Amino acid sequence: MKKVNIKALAQELNLSSSTVSKALRDSYEISAATKQRVLEMAARLQYTPNAYASSLRGKKSKNIAVIIPEVADSFFSLAINGIEAAVKAKGYHVLIYLTHESFAAESAIMKEFYSGRVDGVLMSVSRETTDGQHIRQLMAQDIPVVFFDRALEELPVAKVLTDDYHSGYTAARHLIQNGCRRIAFLGMSETLSISHHRRAGYQHALQEYGLAATRKNMISCTADPAVNYKLVKKLLQQATPPDGIVASMEKLTTTVYQVCQALQLRMPADVKLVCFSNLEIATILQPSLTTITQPAFEMGKTAAELLLRQLEKKPVRQAEAVVIPSELVIRDSTKKS
Amino acid sequence: MKKVNIKALAQELNLSSSTVSKALRDSYEISAATKQRVLEMAARLQYTPNAYASSLRGKKSKNIAVIIPEVADSFFSLAINGIEAAVKAKGYHVLIYLTHESFAAESAIMKEFYSGRVDGVLMSVSRETTDGQHIRQLMAQDIPVVFFDRALEELPVAKVLTDDYHSGYTAARHLIQNGCRRIAFLGMSETLSISHHRRAGYQHALQEYGLAATRKNMISCTADPAVNYKLVKKLLQQATPPDGIVASMEKLTTTVYQVCQALQLRMPADVKLVCFSNLEIATILQPSLTTITQPAFEMGKTAAELLLRQLEKKPVRQAEAVVIPSELVIRDSTKKS
DNA sequence: TTTATTTACGAAACCGGTTTCGTAGATTTA
DNA sequence: TAAATCTACGAAACCGGTTTCGTAAATAAA
Numbered sequence: 216m217k218k219v220n221i222k223a224l225a226q227e228l229n230l231s232s233s234t235v236s237k238a239l240r241d242s243y244e245i246s247a248a249t250k251q252r253v254l255e256m257a258a259r260l261q262y263t264p265n266a267y268a269s270s271l272r273g274k275k276s277k278n279i280a281v282i283i284p285e286v287a288d289s290f291f292s293l294a295i296n297g298i299e300a301a302v303k304a305k306g307y308h309v310l311i312y313l314t315h316e317s318f319a320a321e322s323a324i325m326k327e328f329y330s331g332r333v334d335g336v337l338m339s340v341s342r343e344t345t346d347g348q349h350i351r352q353l354m355a356q357d358i359p360v361v362f363f364d365r366a367l368e369e370l371p372v373a374k375v376l377t378d379d380y381h382s383g384y385t386a387a388r389h390l391i392q393n394g395c396r397r398i399a400f401l402g403m404s405e406t407l408s409i410s411h412h413r414r415a416g417y418q419h420a421l422q423e424y425g426l427a428a429t430r431k432n433m434i435s436c437t438a439d440p441a442v443n444y445k446l447v448k449k450l451l452q453q454a455t456p457p458d459g460i461v462a463s464m465e466k467l468t469t470t471v472y473q474v475c476q477a478l479q480l481r482m483p484a485d486v487k488l489v490c491f492s493n494l495e496i497a498t499i500l501q502p503s504l505t506t507i508t509q510p511a512f513e514m515g516k517t518a519a520e521l522l523l524r525q526l527e528k529k530p531v532r533q534a535e536a537v538v539i540p541s542e543l544v545i546r547d548s549t550k551k552s
Numbered sequence: 553m554k555k556v557n558i559k560a561l562a563q564e565l566n567l568s569s570s571t572v573s574k575a576l577r578d579s580y581e582i583s584a585a586t587k588q589r590v591l592e593m594a595a596r597l598q599y600t601p602n603a604y605a606s607s608l609r610g611k612k613s614k615n616i617a618v619i620i621p622e623v624a625d626s627f628f629s630l631a632i633n634g635i636e637a638a639v640k641a642k643g644y645h646v647l648i649y650l651t652h653e654s655f656a657a658e659s660a661i662m663k664e665f666y667s668g669r670v671d672g673v674l675m676s677v678s679r680e681t682t683d684g685q686h687i688r689q690l691m692a693q694d695i696p697v698v699f700f701d702r703a704l705e706e707l708p709v710a711k712v713l714t715d716d717y718h719s720g721y722t723a724a725r726h727l728i729q730n731g732c733r734r735i736a737f738l739g740m741s742e743t744l745s746i747s748h749h750r751r752a753g754y755q756h757a758l759q760e761y762g763l764a765a766t767r768k769n770m771i772s773c774t775a776d777p778a779v780n781y782k783l784v785k786k787l788l789q790q791a792t793p794p795d796g797i798v799a800s801m802e803k804l805t806t807t808v809y810q811v812c813q814a815l816q817l818r819m820p821a822d823v824k825l826v827c828f829s830n831l832e833i834a835t836i837l838q839p840s841l842t843t844i845t846q847p848a849f850e851m852g853k854t855a856a857e858l859l860l861r862q863l864e865k866k867p868v869r870q871a872e873a874v875v876i877p878s879e880l881v882i883r884d885s886t887k888k889s
Numbered sequence: 890t891t892t893a894t895t896t897a898c899g900a901a902a903c904c905g906g907t908t909t910c911g912t913a914g915a916t917t918t919a
Numbered sequence: 920t921a922a923a924t925c926t927a928c929g930a931a932a933c934c935g936g937t938t939t940c941g942t943a944a945a946t947a948a949a
Binding site: 220221222232233235236237240264265267268269270271272273 | 934935936937938939
């Protein structure tokens with residue numbers, strides 16, 4: 216099949232390629248009659264402009280990158296839906312890159328973008344990321360970055376977050392109000408700011424009710440499920456084990472339920488659980504799982520909109536931070552005994 | 553920050569841009585000493601070649617498209633991991649497009665590719681897709697396509713499938729062997745070939761054991777969970793309801809468990825369930841869920857490798873079809889009463 | 890009627906690498 | 920020593936749109 220480019224199209228119409236180009240872009244320089252002719256012929260020959268030629272000349276690719284730790288996580292997959300919804304309307308394309316929670320991978324990915332492959336970046340940092348040099352460098356190339364969910368707080372970048380501190384507080388308070396006195400916190404990592412916030416909120420609630428947040432009851436989980444299993448098991452095998460758990464990561468749901476089964480702990484009678492999770496199946500677990508549900512779709516959508524605003528050179532407030540609240544969905548795993 | 557292009561780099565070195573280009577591409581025309589100098593200076597100035605210029609000239613973008621119905625499904629999110637793993641090593645980038653099960657969306661997406669934005673396409677068709685014209689057209693533009701999981705069988709394209717027929721058979725036989733006599737089948741759609749195959753396998757097993765596959769016990773589900781809920785509820789409220797269910801879609805797990813809870817049906821005593829699913833949480837459901845687990849990661853990886861072979865003009869057998877078997881993972885939801 | 894302006898279009902430069910082709914100088918072969 | 924070949928590099932064409940600039944013809948203003 217012969218590729219029909221703008222020259223071929225122009226030739227067919229006895230016009231110059233500049234005229235055709237302008238006609239297709241609806242320039243005021245071209246008469247209505249000519250535009251009509253061009254449009255019709257373009258449709259008939261199935262002309263599609265070469266994306267690279269346009270990008271090369273226009274310095275715009277209509278591609279945006281989404282950098283996330285993984286896609287097999289309901290928060291991120293829902294966020295992608297939101298991003299896609301926002302971006303599709305404006306004709307942008309979404310490139311997805313996975314860091315697998317590796318800082319090295321994250322840096323390597325961002326280096327690729329110096330070549331102008333994408334116009335902007337949406338990202339949720341890896342659990343290993345503490346330094347933002349790679350992000351600063353990208354921004355120095357005039358490629359805007361917007362964080363969603365997991366951000367590096369010190370960077371002067373737009374961010375879309377949820378109320379992690381408050382959610383941690385709410386989760387812990389809910390457990391307290393339902394009778395828990397020894398509440399454990401399962402963090403995602405030592406480095407992630409959102410994990411810190413959730414824990415701080417949790418600690419605040421405990422303090423407010425005069426409860427102790429002991430070191431033993433605050434665990435930082437890993438990327439390895441087997442290790443997490445052992446950590447949680449050890450936690451629940453203490454002499455006076457916790458009677459409530461705030462788990463700050465969706466992946467930990469399975470772990471906690473498994474450990475409870477293994478140790479023959481009844482939930483919610485022996486231990487109650489609140490998990491930060493967007494899993495649909497929370498309702499059919501036994502007991503059904505009380506969750507802090509993040510507005511994943513909205514966060515993705517909002518982050519994308521913020522990025523698009525920057526790409527369209529709209530007035531951008533430096534380091535705008537949007538907070539969309541999460542929701543405590545009460546189910547049976549925290550039911551008062 | 554000034555963009556350092558090849559001309560700037562050449563000037564800095566007192567060389568021509570052609571020489572620099574060749575040096576960077578390790579051409580035999582350039583002396584080792586010069587290559588060394590160029591490489592060093594390129595590193596020092598942080599030179600990164602413009603992706604569009606290369607693509608425009610070379611007719612290659614190093615982008616591949618992944619077209620899937622949705623990303624919030626563990627099969628697809630795991631498959632993406634596999635694709636990404638295969639593709640990263642070769643320096644390709646992954647563009648993800650979601651059809652949301654809409655044929656119109658799928659066609660529109662593929663039209664975008666005429667512009668050469670991607671070198672090849674990996675796809676799982678939408679549930680509405682029965683006609684392959686949009687795919688043929690793309691292939692006519694010399695853009696190779698590889699199907700994974702959900703394929704249009706009549707197209708002469710490489711495919712990576714799992715043994716759907718056999719899995720349907722295995723699932724049903726497993727139920728029969730564990731005492732079920734009235735086994736229902738929940739299909740994904742009337743049109744998807746994989747759904748047909750699974751059902752055909754299911755029917756084969758029933759026939760083999762002299763059981764009837766009644767029309768009432770074969771449901772075709774929709775994209776709307778509420779509708780599915782009603783369908784399944786109706787199914788289980790029959791005068792003589794099924795005592796076993798083969799569900800061919802992960803999304804139906806939640807539905808079936810919910811209906812059983814609502815109708816106070818005990819699983820596996822009253823009804824046993826096998827579900828095609830890659831959900832990690834199958835183990836912690838009550839009862840834990842017997843699944844047909846698809847090799848999602850491997851299928852994605854294999855499909856990507858097949859595509860890469862075509863992109864590298866390696867010998868390609870016309871319409872190669874790779875089948876990777878699924879696995880029956882027996883848990884409590886099918887336990888003999 | 891003459892001048893000024895508008896309309897509609899084409900020639901050519903441009904984006905930034907890549908590749909073809911030509912060639913000066915060095916080296917090898919006859 | 921002359922002819923043939925090789926080595927290492929540069930000039931320029933090229934990929935395919937986009938945009939600037941120039942201009943003939945048509946129209947409006949003086």
